[in-house]
Amino acid sequence: MTDQIAKKYSFSLPQKLYPAKLLLTGEYSVLNGSSAVLIPLPIFGARWKKMDNLRSDWRDLLSGFLSYLRKDTSESPFLKMKSMEGAFEAGYFLDSNVPQGCGLGSSGVFCAAIYDAFGIKNQNETPMQVRERLRLMENFFHGKSSGLDPLVSYYNKAVHLRSEEINFFQTEEGGANNYIPNVWLFDSGKKRSTATLVNSFNKHLEDPDNRKCFFNEYMPIIEKVTHHYLKGEWEEWYSGIKEISRHQTKIFKPMIPDDIYELWIKGLQSESYYMKLCGAGGGGFFYLFSKEQEVYLPKFKGILITEYLSSLIAD
Incomplete structure (x- = not known):
């Protein structure tokens, strides 16, 4: 039955970890134009899994999220809604160990996984364009999202935001003291x-x-x-x-x-x-x-x- 639903709605879910994130600098200030540094934290994350009977809290979350998407992204849709609904109907859900309400981006992980699986993408899309789509999705949870939490989970890379430019980076060996506190x-x-x-x-x-x-x-x-x-x-x-x-x-x-x-x-x-x-x-x-x-x-x-x-x- 699951295979028939997957074929009918044309979806194939990625088999990978969507990591939690850490916002090292930029709490609140990033919403007001400051730089921000975020890194993945793979000790927490989520993967797509299947369950015969979805929990009621998951069903309630999906129902509210789908209703929000239909209303707020109807003019410029960027998600395959039918495929998403089909996957949920088949019993797929995100198995996550990211603590909720703790600052590690549990809602960002959710949005990153949804966009990765059901996003309508093109080869030329930029990280800023992806961020804007993820921001609209995460607004469902926070009212006003920067879009950075799900961006880190989506790319699984460290992000430096500066002057509305997104850069993926690594730290440098620098300074007289390389010892990290x-x-x-x-x-x-x-x-x-x-x-x-x-x-x-x-x-x-x-x-x-x-x-x-x-x-x-x-x-x-x-x-x-x-x-x-x-x-x-x-x-x-x-x-x-x-x-x-x-x-x-x-x-x-x-x-x-x-x-x-x-x-x-x-x-x-x-x-x-x-x-x-x-x-x-x-x-x-x-x-x-x-x-x-x-x-x-x-x-x-x-x-x-x-x-x-x-x-x-x-x-």
Whole structure:
């Protein structure tokens, strides 16, 4: 029966991993024109699989997503809707271990896999064109998406966005100190809604003083830290992370849970580690950076990800 449906609707699903992503720099600022650096995180991801009886939550997600696509992409369709519906009818779904509401791009993985399997593509399409299509798809989940999360998952490459130009990159051996500080994902154990947090931040920027701090102080730091990262200037990069961490305690205080904020401030005061947002904040994962091999904190459930920062894919 499955083969008959696949033949009827003409679909063949890619057999590969769509990785999660890490936004190293650019939280919120990328939505306001700053540079951003994102890398794949293949310890989490999703693959197409088949199930005889799809779970009700998956069916509800698909129903809402398909309705959204029919409404918002009807004038310029870029997905094979019939093939997509046929695949879902045949019992195909995305088997994912990407934690939801944690800042690792679970919705981006979903959109990347959908576009890879059912996108109407041409040989000359550019990454910017792909990003725009993925952005429209991911708006279903977040209200306002940059399109970068699914772009990383779709190409499985590290991305540097600058002045609306997309570059795939690898780090360089540079600077006097090539030692990369350790980086962990700190699990707060809390869920959050990206759309709610983004809306709250947009209201925050309506205040003139908040806008001045964000655009005149914070965004230049993002540009500086991005530059050091791309050059492999790890000592300077680590110093810049400290600046980001300090500014985020002021600008993004509502996005930092109280217990995390306490640990965050202790790190800044002791200078033994620094924390920053991973994605929208509010819950999920937070970054923890340190030159130490181990960091001992109460209830610290960390995932060491340093190796993924230095093993990037060149275009």
